[in-house]
Amino acid sequence: MALLELKDVSASYGAIQALFNLSLSVNSGEIVCLIGANGAGKTTAVRTITGTLPITSGEIRFNGEQISGQRSSAIVRAGIACVPEGRRVFPEMTILENLEIGGFITRKDREKSQAIVDYVLDTFPVLKERRNQAAGTLSGGEQAMLVLGRAMMSQPKLMVLDEPSMGLAPVIVEKAFDVIKNINEQGTAILLVEQNANMALAISTRGYVLEGGEVKLEGSAEELKSSEMVRKLYLGGS
Amino acid sequence: MGMRMENKKRNIILFVVLVLLAVAPYLFHNNYQRYVLNNVLINVMLVIALNFILGFAGQVFLGTIGFFAISSYVTALVTTTLGMSFWWGLLASVVITAVFSFCLGLPTLKLSGFYLALMSTGFIVVTTDVLKNWSSLTNGVWGISNIARPVIFGHVISTDLQFYYLSFVMTSILAIIAIVIEDSRFGRAFKAVRDDQLAAEIVGINATKAKLLAFILSGVYVGVAGALYASFQRFISPDVFSLQQNSLFMCMLVIGGLGSVPGAVIGATLLTTLTEVLRFMREKYLLVYAVVIIITLIYQPGGLIVFLGQTIDWVKSKLTRQPRLRKEI
Numbered sequence: 001m002a003l004l005e006l007k008d009v010s011a012s013y014g015a016i017q018a019l020f021n022l023s024l025s026v027n028s029g030e031i032v033c034l035i036g037a038n039g040a041g042k043t044t045a046v047r048t049i050t051g052t053l054p055i056t057s058g059e060i061r062f063n064g065e066q067i068s069g070q071r072s073s074a075i076v077r078a079g080i081a082c083v084p085e086g087r088r089v090f091p092e093m094t095i096l097e098n099l100e101i102g103g104f105i106t107r108k109d110r111e112k113s114q115a116i117v118d119y120v121l122d123t124f125p126v127l128k129e130r131r132n133q134a135a136g137t138l139s140g141g142e143q144a145m146l147v148l149g150r151a152m153m154s155q156p157k158l159m160v161l162d163e164p165s166m167g168l169a170p171v172i173v174e175k176a177f178d179v180i181k182n183i184n185e186q187g188t189a190i191l192l193v194e195q196n197a198n199m200a201l202a203i204s205t206r207g208y209v210l211e212g213g214e215v216k217l218e219g220s221a222e223e224l225k226s227s228e229m230v231r232k233l234y235l236g237g238s
Numbered sequence: 239m240g241m242r243m244e245n246k247k248r249n250i251i252l253f254v255v256l257v258l259l260a261v262a263p264y265l266f267h268n269n270y271q272r273y274v275l276n277n278v279l280i281n282v283m284l285v286i287a288l289n290f291i292l293g294f295a296g297q298v299f300l301g302t303i304g305f306f307a308i309s310s311y312v313t314a315l316v317t318t319t320l321g322m323s324f325w326w327g328l329l330a331s332v333v334i335t336a337v338f339s340f341c342l343g344l345p346t347l348k349l350s351g352f353y354l355a356l357m358s359t360g361f362i363v364v365t366t367d368v369l370k371n372w373s374s375l376t377n378g379v380w381g382i383s384n385i386a387r388p389v390i391f392g393h394v395i396s397t398d399l400q401f402y403y404l405s406f407v408m409t410s411i412l413a414i415i416a417i418v419i420e421d422s423r424f425g426r427a428f429k430a431v432r433d434d435q436l437a438a439e440i441v442g443i444n445a446t447k448a449k450l451l452a453f454i455l456s457g458v459y460v461g462v463a464g465a466l467y468a469s470f471q472r473f474i475s476p477d478v479f480s481l482q483q484n485s486l487f488m489c490m491l492v493i494g495g496l497g498s499v500p501g502a503v504i505g506a507t508l509l510t511t512l513t514e515v516l517r518f519m520r521e522k523y524l525l526v527y528a529v530v531i532i533i534t535l536i537y538q539p540g541g542l543i544v545f546l547g548q549t550i551d552w553v554k555s556k557l558t559r560q561p562r563l564r565k566e567i
Contacts, residue, residue, distance in 0.1 A: 050440055076442030088437035090430055101426050105442040154442060 001064060003028045003189050004049070004080075004158055009058035009068070011048050018044040020213045021058065026158060026191050031184050033192040033200040033221075036210035037233070042193045043085050045210070046162045049191070050082045051075045063157065077105050081156035083147045085163050091136025095127050098135045098146055102153030113153075120149040123179070141172035148179055158189045165196045177203055201225050243498070243547050245421065251546060252417065252500040256410050259507065263402055272398040278510045279405040280467045285490045285506040286416050286499060287459035292488075293497035294425065295452035296432025297346050301358035302487050304365040305457060307479035309335040309464025311369065311376060314474055317386035324388040324469050332461030339457025343450045362481055369476040381475025385468050405466050412459055416499045419455065428452055429497075482524070486513070489527050493534050495541030504542055 002025035011019040019041050026032045036042050047053035049060060051072040060068040067075050076082075081102075090098055099120055103113045121128040124145045130138070135146060144164060151159050161180065165173040173196070181203050184190050194200035201207060201221045209217040209230060217229060224230050259282075262275055288302045312334050313327035320326075342361060346354055369376045376382065388395045388404060395401050419425050427448040430438035435445050468474050486509065494505020509527070516523035538545045 052436060052439055071444060071446075072439035073442050073444040076440070082440045084437060084440050088434050088440075090433045090437065092433055093426075093429065097426065101430055101438075101443070102441050104423065104427070150441060 002026060002061075003030075003063060004191065005061045006045075006049070007059050007061070009045075009048055009060060010056045011044055011053055012056055013044075013053075017056075018213050019048065019055075022210075022213070022215060023058075024208050024215065024218070026189050028157070028189050029184070029187065030206065031180070031190040031192060031204045033194055033197075033204040033207040034210055035194055035197040035200055035207060035224075035230075037195065040210040041213035042195075042210055043162055044213070046082065046085070046160055046193055049075075049080065049160055050084075073105075076154055076156075079154075079157035080160060081151035081154045081158070082160045083151050083162060083164055086166065087140075087143050087147045089135040089138070089143050089146050089150075091134065093135055094132050095135055095138070095146060096131040098150055099127075099153055102150030105154050116153055116155060120152050123152075123182075124149055140167055141169065141175070144168055144172065144176050145179065148176070148183070152183065152188075156188060158191065159183060160191045160193070162193045163195060164192075165194060165199060173199060197230060201230075243543070245417075247547055247550065248498070248500055249417065251543070251550075252413060252503065255500055255503050255507070256413065259409070259503075260406060263399055269398065272402060274511065274514050276398055276402050276405060276470055278507050279402065279409045280463050280470070281487070281490065281506040281510045282409050282503050283412055283459055283463035283466075285487055285494070285502040286413060287456040287463065288487050288491050289497065289499065289502045290416070290428075290452045290456040290459070292491060293502070294420065294428035294432065295449055296428075297449060297452065298351055298355045299342070299346060299358045299453070300355055300484065300488060301342065301361040302456075302460060303479050303481075303484035304358070304362040305335050305339055305460040306464050306467070307365050307369060307476070308338055309461045310468040310474050310479075311382070311464075312461075313465040313468040314382040314385045315375070317469070318382055318384055324386045324465070327386065327469070328388075328462065328465040331465040332458050335461035335464065336454050336457035339453045339460070340450060343453030346449055346453070347446050359481065362479070362484060366476045366479055369479070376476070379476060381473060383473040385472045385474070387469055387472070401470050405470070408462055408466065412462065413499055413503060416459075420499060424448070424451060482521075486527070489531055493530060493541055495543030498541065498543045501541050501543030504546070508542070 004026040006022055006024050008021040008023055009019055010017065010021055022045060024034070034042055034045060044053065048055050051067065051070055055068050059066055062078055062080060065078065067078060090101065093101070099117050103116060121131065126142055127146060127149060135143065138146060164176050164180065168176065177199055180190060180192065192200050192204060201224055204221045206220050207218065207224045208215050209224065217224065217227060263272055266272065266275060284302055284306060291297050291299050309331040312331040316322050316327040316330045317324055345357060349357060370379050395404055427438070427443045430443055431445045431448045439445050490505035490509045491502055493509060495501020513523060516526055534541060
């Protein structure tokens with residue numbers, strides 16, 4: 001049974017439909033990427049999974065339970081963490097506070113919370129050094145690390161990453177992807193939503209290509225890499 | 239908001255301000271001054287209450303004076319019509335105002351910004367109209383008199399000085415609880431929702447609950463303030479609860495420091511006093527407020543509290559640098 005399963009999910013912004021019968025699944029331990037150009041519906045898909053946008057039809061199941069129609073807070077509690085598009089750190093809060101708020105659902109167990117904070121800070125030495133600095137003062141790359149850390153705080157079974165590479169220098173992107181691989185090796189399944197198909201396919205096991213709110217292509221990372229369409233559209237090959 | 243102050247500095251400033259308020263009646267002895275001081279404390283509680291919604295949770299709901307009217311009338315009615323003690327009045331005020339506040343918080347889940355501000359103005363107008371016209375209950379524009387004074391262990395709190403210290407104890411407790419809440423996970427949740435609601439929801443915060451909690455807390459605080467106000471004045475009528483007075487609360491919070499508890503205390507204290515000083519200008523004193531607000535927003539949008547924090551830092555740096563210079567000489 002798949003960990004996350006979207007079945008014929010449609011969603012719209014007012015009168016404009018943005019997703020058409022999207023079906024996809026993520027199994028435990030996998031990295032699955034969802035690639036597509038601007039306006040393909042990638043972020044919309046993320047928003048339906050995290051419960052910040054209601055779906056108009058279809059269903060979303062996580063761990064066998066229906067999560068579509070539930071509140072975001074319940075979805076986080078169920079085990080899905082999200083790194084939203086554009087990172088969205090809380091700029092006025094310190095790094096430590098940003099992490100602590102990521103552990104909002106584990107907050108009752110202070111010792112456990114503290115242990116995860118320590119673990120995250122050890123994973124990101126940059127953040128450890130500056131833990132009492134306002135998050136808004138961090139560089140883009142550091143903020144990217146912070147939101148990954150923030151998402152780790154809830155100890156999710158699945159992490160949904162919405163364009164983690166956006167606006168980052170290539171070196172930093174590589175670093176971020178290393179961290180993502182690392183998180184995955186610790187046992188967290190990952191749904192990686194990316195425009196940077198090259199990088200995304202390099203670390204994924206499977207992938208889906210989204211276009212105009214529909215899945216145009218799906219398959220293993222190898223298959224997608226060699227597909228004529230993906231090469232032409234996203235990998236810049238001829 | 240643009241302000242971050244270490245908790246330690248914030249606590250020290252709050253402590254110093256409370257100490258100043260504690261000794262104030264001995265610096266200002268005459269009856270009129272002590273009367274004003276009592277009003278200062280009431281306003282301090284109201285501005286702390288406003289800060290929960292506007293400062294912490296970032297919801298532009300500006301209906302504080304509507305809640306204040308409701309809570310004052312509840313204590314007035316409980317102690318006159320029902321003939322019960324002040325303490326029952328206080329309890330009823332707190333509960334009923336919190337319930338009202340909760341109910342008015344519900345629309346904020348759908349409304350925001352300008353629309354919410356508009357709704358709060360409507361709420362104030364409706365509240366005062368109801369108070370004026372529901373004569374059988376509220377005695378209409380004539381108001382309610384003979385509101386009971388608190389009795390503690392058989393002792394009636396009768397003088398302005400005694401009343402001041404009763405209010406002072408309550409204000410201090412409420413101010414301290416406010417900063418404890420600010421530092422708790424609830425405080426974090428408020429600020430997360432204020433700064434970025436979507437991001438807050440994504441990390442598992444129930445934004446709906448957080449906003450409603452801010453409203454309920456605000457209602458509780460206004461409940462205490464209204465009960466004390468009614469009992470202190472012994473007479474209330476609808477015209478006290480005006481839109482103009484409501485805008486003063488906003489001025490107090492913005493000038494003191496939006497999102498800061500000691501800022502709220504300082505803003506309420508200074509501006510309540512300033513209003514008295516400017517009595518000779520009649521209603522033109524609002525002009526002075528307008529100018530002060532504009533200056534604040536241009537030069538220190540974080541309010542006086544940020545300015546104060548910076549001054550402390552500056553003094554500290556001067557104090558620590560001087561001895562070293564002497565050594566070099």
